[in-house]
Amino acid sequence: MKVTKAEFIISAVGPNQYPEDALPEIALAGRSNVGKSSLINRMISRKNLARTSSTPGKTQHMNYYRINDTMYYVDFPGYGYAKVSKVQRAAWGKMVEKYLAERETLKLVLLVVDLRHPPTADDRMMHEWLKHYDIPMCVVATKADKIPKTRLPRHIKIVKETLGILPGESFIPFSSELGLGRDELWSLIESRIAS
Template identity: 65%
Template sequence: MKIMNVEFVISAVRPDQYPVDALPEFALAGRSNVGKSSLINKMIMRKGLARTSSQPGKTQQLNYYRVNDEVYLVDFPGYGYAKVSKVQRAQFGTMIETFLSDREPLKMVFLIIDIRHEPSVDDCLMYDWLKHYEIPVCVVTTKADKIPKSKWDKHVKMVKKKLGFQTGDYHVLFSSETGLGRDELWAIINQTIAETSEEAEETEEVSIEK
């Protein structure tokens, strides 16, 4: 996908702060410091728009990035960081559950997993949460450049087994350093947008016929 323009729109914490232009949204969820911001920067080909930090737990809102005036990438707060207070964790949980349970423009969640490590309990809970709400999910195993290519299949199998990965969900191997997986993720985004547009048109046609 050719990136023509990208804009950071808002850091939202409540539904009344979410954008109202109804553009399709693709959210990124994952543990603190798993590389969500780096992935966004590689996706949009901008080095510093999504701020990266060595301090886990820095992102505490839903950060909206509008790409080509066609789609939003939504960066979730990272989860699983022990130094974040219990109150903050509860607030994050409520914010994310509210978003996931009732956000019509949300088309898919990218669940970001560090390929070097077995998914955490929080990763598994997030995956189960997405399946409960019947939200399409793409598991993105990132930091692929950190392990030998010969070990990719073994680590991907480990991740899928731990998550209970279901047939029909997407998986993409990704590296923010090399750009591996970038085109594949954009293809999934474009395909999902096209499919949901077709479904909406079909629903509208049925309503008109009735």
């Protein structure tokens, strides 16, 4: 997709703030600091529309970005951030679960994981949960630029095995730094929002 327009719409804390124009939504889930906001910026070729930070826990609400007036990226707060209180964590879980289970305009979840390390217990739980509810999903393994090329296949294998990704499930190695995987991910998103 050629992105001609990208705007921040709202930082939503609950369903009454979600947009009502029924455009298709692509949501990003993943560990805090894994690179979700950076991935959005790379997809839309904007430096810092989705706010990124080296401090984990930057994205606290569901941030909506409208692209070309045709779709939204929905940037979730990251999970697994130790400094978040139990109460906050429970609130996060409720908000995200409700969204994932009930949002009719949701077309695809990008489960963003770190290609450098084996997925965490939280990553595995999220993957299982999305599968269980039959929510269309693509695992995007980011920060590929931090791994020497020759070792990429090994890292890809470990991530796939740890999550139990089956042949036929969508999996895309990615780098927000280099743009690796961008075209492939756009193709997938475009086919999902057309369906």
